[in-house]
Amino acid sequence: MTDVIIAGGGPTGVMLASELRLHGVDALVLEKETEPTRVVRALGLHARSIEVMDQRGLLERFLALGKKYPVISFAGIPKPPPDRLDTAHPYVLGIPQPTIDRLLTEHAVEVGVEIRRGCELVGLSQDEEGATVELADGTELRSRYLVGCDGGRSTVRKLLGVEFPGEPTRIETLLGEMEVTEDPETVAAVVAEVRKTQLRFGLGLLGDGVYRVIVPAEGVTEDRAVPPTLEEFKQQLRAFAGTDFGVHSPRWRSRFGDATRLAERYRTGRVLLAGDAAHIHPPVGGQGLNLGVQDAFNLGWKLAAEVNGWAPDGLLDSYQTERHPVAADVLDNTRAMSTLMSVEPGPQSVRRLMSELMDFEEVNRHLIEKTTAIGVRYDFGEGHELLGRRLRDLGLKQGRLYELMHAGHGLLLDQIGRLSVAGWADRVDHVVDGSEELDVPAALLRPDGHVAWVGEDQQELVRELPKWFGAPVS
Numbered sequence: 001m002t003d004v005i006i007a008g009g010g011p012t013g014v015m016l017a018s019e020l021r022l023h024g025v026d027a028l029v030l031e032k033e034t035e036p037t038r039v040v041r042a043l044g045l046h047a048r049s050i051e052v053m054d055q056r057g058l059l060e061r062f063l064a065l066g067k068k069y070p071v072i073s074f075a076g077i078p079k080p081p082p083d084r085l086d087t088a089h090p091y092v093l094g095i096p097q098p099t100i101d102r103l104l105t106e107h108a109v110e111v112g113v114e115i116r117r118g119c120e121l122v123g124l125s126q127d128e129e130g131a132t133v134e135l136a137d138g139t140e141l142r143s144r145y146l147v148g149c150d151g152g153r154s155t156v157r158k159l160l161g162v163e164f165p166g167e168p169t170r171i172e173t174l175l176g177e178m179e180v181t182e183d184p185e186t187v188a189a190v191v192a193e194v195r196k197t198q199l200r201f202g203l204g205l206l207g208d209g210v211y212r213v214i215v216p217a218e219g220v221t222e223d224r225a226v227p228p229t230l231e232e233f234k235q236q237l238r239a240f241a242g243t244d245f246g247v248h249s250p251r252w253r254s255r256f257g258d259a260t261r262l263a264e265r266y267r268t269g270r271v272l273l274a275g276d277a278a279h280i281h282p283p284v285g286g287q288g289l290n291l292g293v294q295d296a297f298n299l300g301w302k303l304a305a306e307v308n309g310w311a312p313d314g315l316l317d318s319y320q321t322e323r324h325p326v327a328a329d330v331l332d333n334t335r336a337m338s339t340l341m342s343v344e345p346g347p348q349s350v351r352r353l354m355s356e357l358m359d360f361e362e363v364n365r366h367l368i369e370k371t372t373a374i375g376v377r378y379d380f381g382e383g384h385e386l387l388g389r390r391l392r393d394l395g396l397k398q399g400r401l402y403e404l405m406h407a408g409h410g411l412l413l414d415q416i417g418r419l420s421v422a423g424w425a426d427r428v429d430h431v432v433d434g435s436e437e438l439d440v441p442a443a444l445l446r447p448d449g450h451v452a453w454v455g456e457d458q459q460e461l462v463r464e465l466p467k468w469f470g471a472p473v474s
């Protein structure tokens, strides 16, 4: 029996599979499409996802194919980025989703993940030992755990009967890449005029006469999987701009809605949900892919611990306890941003007020820490301000902290050299080193880089280690 089957080979699914492999867990990814999509949804990675890539040794390959931009201002309200963002990566790494997906997939294959394309999950059942999945061709496969990373219309979520409460799509937007006969200056001038009253409109030059075109759809379709026709693009461009710019030769065409929904639970026995399968929201602020990759980063080591038999009670359930509120917060900030981007007088006056408030450095930083996810703090109870937060990368005498985390182990950063992780040495690396940037004697980091404990007392540490890393090996 396979350890873990993952339905869906998008960024969440392949990231999760790689995390599982780091811990020696077999991961089989089932992807219904036979070929990767050309549709460019996400346009880049925010600071926390860049850190995640760094923590797994993938930073260089992402930097090589991406372009650094200033962090995105909240709701597009023009403000300079705040000073002193608590990260070594205070930028957006612009990189189109098909490239992100390809890099994550290549990494997954390198670490031994099996990805089967053209395999659509259509049925599932579970018992005390595992889950059985049924594929569209009638094949049955069995695994100890199943994770639905199968996107916003998740079959796994529906088969589980997990409720997906929230708001339905009320507005739909057409998105595509196509060539334009109009000259670039005229395109830019017309777009600027239309955007005074419609922010869901744009033609961005990608190069070689190809543009990324965004325009509101006429209504809301039943099935958004059916791409719009070129004629539909032309009709909507004419409706909003009075010209269709001579669009032709589309590379791809798609449509997206603004539904905002959050799964009521992330775990049903041996079946879990992650990424868009668990939460959907409009793309404002560019957060969905980032959120899914970070779900995978949270879940991977916990599920691996369960499979490998050392997970303490409640560790796997902490995936939902920690990640559900983070997604709820993202949904809320996208609702807020969507409202602030309306050109109606009410939202516009709130936008002006917001703009004034963002002149306060603390407010601006708070908002950016939300959208970049560097402000995420899991609730580990009362304690030091670092507790529950991820620790930023630090320069140490023996290298950078994140370079020491590639294996996906826990890590005790011991600045006093008096502590020990004997009994947990197979799960927790002990690094005796120091950084002027870290103002605590020692910090215990989970494999996802979140701080589980700070202090200097060995007895306290020995009480904390089993909560995350299970019983000691004698």
Ligand SMILES: Cc1cc2nc3c(=O)[nH]c(=O)nc-3n(C[C@H](O)[C@H](O)[C@H](O)COP(=O)(O)OP(=O)(O)OC[C@H]3O[C@@H](n4cnc5c(N)ncnc54)[C@H](O)[C@@H]3O)c2cc1C
Binding pocket: 007, 008, 009, 010, 011, 012, 013, 030, 031, 032, 033, 040, 041, 042, 043, 044, 097, 119, 120, 121, 122, 149, 150, 151, 152, 154, 155, 156, 175, 256, 274, 275, 276, 277, 283, 285, 286, 287, 288, 289, 290, 291, 292
């Ligand atoms: C216009 C637009 C712009 C966006 N921009 C950004 C952005 O800038 N930044 C950002 O972070 N996010 C952005 N997003 C969101 C981002 O694209 C998604 O959040 C992200 O793709 C979710 O990843 P996922 O792996 O969870 O799901 P998906 O990428 O949807 O992958 C799910 C996979 O599961 C497969 N699948 C589905 N059903 C089955 C089945 N039954 N069996 C097997 N396989 C199945 C699908 O084929 C697919 O490959 C944007 C989205 C849109 C629409």
